[in-house]
Amino acid sequence: MTGSEEPPKSFRLAYVPGVTPAKWVKVWNERLPDVPLTLVQAAAAEVPGLLRAGEADVGLVRLPVDRTYFSAIPLYTETTVVIVPKDHLVTAVDEVTLADLGDEVLFHPLDDVFDWDGPPGEPAFERPATTPDAVELVAANVGLLVVPQSLARLYHRRDLTYRPVVDAPRSSVALSWPEEATTDLVEDFIGIVRGRTVNSTRGRTPAKAGAGQQGKPPEQGGARQKKPAGTKAGGSKAAGAKAAGAKGTGGKAAGRGGGGRAGSGGGKPAKRGKPRRSS
Template sequence: MTTPDQHFRLALTPGMQPTSWTRTWAERLPDHPLTLLQLTDAEAGPALVAGEADAALLRLPVDRDTLHAIPLFTEVTVVVLPKDHLLTALDQLTAEDLAEETLITPADDVIRWTTPPGEPSLLPTPDTTADAVELVASGVGLLIVPMSLARLHHRKDLTYRPITEAPTSQAALAWARAREDDPLIEELIGIIRGRTANSSRGRTTAPAEPERTRKPSAGAPARSGTGKPGRAAKPGQSSRRQPGRPGGGKRRGR
């Protein structure tokens, strides 16, 4: 059960952007402010189970025994490389293009390419993607990540190129199975799926009842556009005035 002024905690993993969803939430649910939490993909799932976050935008896979998840979109996989690298001459790369390159794989890697091309780095595994980006800038290797992470860690001396034949990552909305019937989560699902505020699903309050139009009772006089009762025409007689005859009366003989 939700109460007024209850904050809804939405966890965001690196690179995830709620776009216009936060604005729509504020318009529809002003009594439930949205609090955004920055968590890693490894932290998001446990935070949902522990009740430290209400929902999360993260990357699959998740533990389906404890979490519900709705896939949202598939991210484009790219190679991060220095701007002066020879491969920047290509608009798109393949696995074969990386055959002679050194690849850096951080501990928080989300691509999970089990048999990547090229040679693994001989340096210690960097803890984070941000650390791996620093290594790319130093010229010791290249990095394969979702485009959202390449943009998040953008540097003036680095660029990226899409790569085909590489695994992709899938973004999803996840929440704990223990919160299955939470109306605020239903609201968030409705917003993400583009439902209107008056949709029968994903609504915590009933919509206002539309104003009913009162029907005139039997025998009630019809009203004209001025709001005054109109005069009914006699059978066989037109209610319009004849042109050229003010008042519509009969012409008197001379």
């Protein structure tokens, strides 16, 4: 590499625990092999700060975000579950409600992704610092923990299981970035997340097939949009009659005036000789 050449740009993707960006990273590496993509995993509360500080270009975050500063494209909403020991009574049913957990000790860790108005269940003696810490306490049969399903899978243990909580808040995952920092590479990643093909126009939804014909000026598309009057059934005969009438005083008059001699070599002589034989 010479001194005048610049090293390839890099692209940094921050993501929260529970999110798996592997499928999008794979597509990025196929389409932009010269632009390295760096993954930055951080706690849900930390990712907005990384984006503001310019330490990441985009982030896979948990909503809500500050929409006065960030753009966000919602991707999916997760099922909420309660993590319990495998021998807990909750495992006897397929799903539960918050009311079913009313008498249980429920942990509310400091990094809880839910914005509870009032945490359900009996409060724990102390709030765990992190979700993994709370999972350890559940394994010790101290209480239960309500989390998005992806976190229950991420921190899975053989002695624990989970059940859906049908009326609990849900966590939505979104692609987010500072609105004022919408670069070409950001647009490229948006296209990948949205499933656009490599030939799609960057930053815009691909046009529907055939949509371009609607905007053609009359001289380009008019011949296809408007059919000539003679294309209808019988139209060609009518047009031929009009054309014949325009050649003189009319089709019948033209025949009487001897026009047939020019059209068919003088007509049929036998018809003209019959009156002379009768006299």
